[in-house]
Amino acid sequence: MTQLRALKFGPIPWQTLTCFLPSFPTCCFQLSLYLGKRDYVDNVDSVESVGEWDCAQLYVTLTCAFRYGRDDLDVIGLTFRKDIYVLTTQLYPPVPDQAPKTLTPLQEKLMKKLGENAYPFTFEIATNLPCSITLQPGPDDVGKACGVDFEVKGFCAENLEEKIHKRNSVRLIIRKVQFAPLQTGPAPKAETTRQFMMSDKPLHLEASLDREIYYHGEPINVTVNINNTTNKVVKKIKISVDQITDVVLYSLDKYTKTVCTEEINETVAANSTFSKTYSLTPLLSLNRQKRGLALDGKLKHEDTNLASTTILRPGMDKEVLGILVSYKVKVNLVVSRGGDVGVEMPVILMHPKPDDCELFVGCCQKSGGKRRFCFRGSW
Template sequence: RLPLYCLHFPLLVICSKCTCSQPGLPDLSIKTSPMTLLACAFRYGREDLDVIGVSFRKDIWIKRIQMYPFEGTKPPNTPIQDALLKKAGDQGHPFTFDIPVHFPCSVSLQPAPEDAGKPCGVDYEVKAYIANEEDETDEKVDKKDTCRLIIRKIQYAPNQLAAGPKTDLNKQFITADKPIHVEASMERELYYHGDPIPIKVKVNNETSKVVKKIKISIHQITDVLLYSVDKYDKCVLNEEFADQINGNSTFEKEYRVTPLLANNKEKRGLSLDGKLKDEDTNLASSTILLPNMDKQIQGLVVSYKIKVTLMMGGGLLGSLTLRFESLHFISMSQ
């Protein structure tokens, strides 16, 4: 009997630590040792295609801990570990993993409804097993003799928020002496999942032409880095506003839009936070690249952009692009 408890789910990057307790181990002989393993891996193919020795899974990072007898300096137990140990008794063996903060967050690419098997993405797996070979890191352990638990590593927003982006566009027509000036801006560069995103649009129309409507779209861009150089550009929101701007007039308005996974369930290749079956899964967080960080190790790099487009009777006037970040909100209690 080999139960496994994970105390932090999902795994918070602000903690950069996964703390687990392992109770209920059987009687062990001298030649066996209970082990735990935490693996960060990138999967880019279906499991049923892992044939003729070709694997579609690449391990980014693996850490092993021998729980008993413990080697080295044992870290102090957390209050939750102490509570679990009271129930587990002498056969409970707590352990702690420290994950480097620059490692990737859990991301999955949403498959099509007809797709089968595990999706492409980055995941973290905790595995407990009984090692029969001493100091044998490549020992093959049967799946039925292991206890596995998938955890998520997610990114929370920093406390300090930078000022938002701003961009402008001057459109000159051959038949007009003066241009149309368009400006789009955001209050800050970072927004939380599920929150409305305000976008301020200013137009100074010094021509006789009429702007018929304004279109706002939000795109998620995912760069796949490990196995190839692929790029997915998915529109997660597309709204049109029937605001007419007459010639020789000015216009200013704030639009509020909210991109949601609920409106994009059928889009293949969309990046999501962690496992697809989690009820709290949402659109993937923006990848935060720290200074001197190896971009390749991230596996999937996610970013977002907003396009503001003005439409005229004769077609497209022009588009402006604003880049922003979308992350999880963490309260003071957390």
């Protein structure tokens, strides 16, 4: 018999599992998983937890997995899921000669509440792992969405070689996120000059942004400068923001999705100049039906946003990241009897870095960027 329920423990998300194991038919156990929060910062946070047990061995794992394909394909042997990173620790019985642990305020409170059979532990996540990304499924898609996700799982077993059934384990999905760096580069700028037949002088287009990094939900300000010394007329200006998704694991698929676009019926006459700033705001709410759009990792019953730009650090293996996301702003001029004239500029779309007190849900004071969990088992 298995009962699985997801509940709330104050501000802390948690999940409880009650079941009978075949190897212990007369025993029933309960395993609860508590998290201090769902979102963890790239290269800043670590993972802490607490648990108890009376029989066999209790393990907890942290897994980063990449999925690219449909669940039904796994049945015929075409596995499109790969574990990029797996970290396992034995929670009970305690490993001999283990160094004493320094408890965080949240762990101390949970251990007092859960009783004397609670055992704390900590995960240190490896550097250069990918951030959580979900590819938006189509209306008819079923099963798990493609992308990169992180999972924390607790289970009881005689050893790690046993096959762990979903009914006998408790799991919660977490997100690994990246915040915008404090140091930013110069504002992007691009220009081009186009010479037309039957015209002695060229058309010059210059486009620029007011900064390199924009936060989700902020308008992107695009300044367009046109110096039209030709005898042709610019009939329309098109500005768009494109998301480029590179799938670098399993395949070399590349998708470009327009997430925001605007067409301005501005006319620039021959032998004249033009300058104006436009604002565009790329939002997920305007792109709900676009299959394959990259989103920040989605948690159950929670909304998300467009995926943040992937920031590559020196020495990072692109293939391990699974999916790379970038954005660009395109400015195109529609010229009478002359085709289009356009430029492109890279733009970074990310979340701002919040204060420490905002990051660590369930903790009453700053604690240096720690991830917190709690396991509880009782017979």
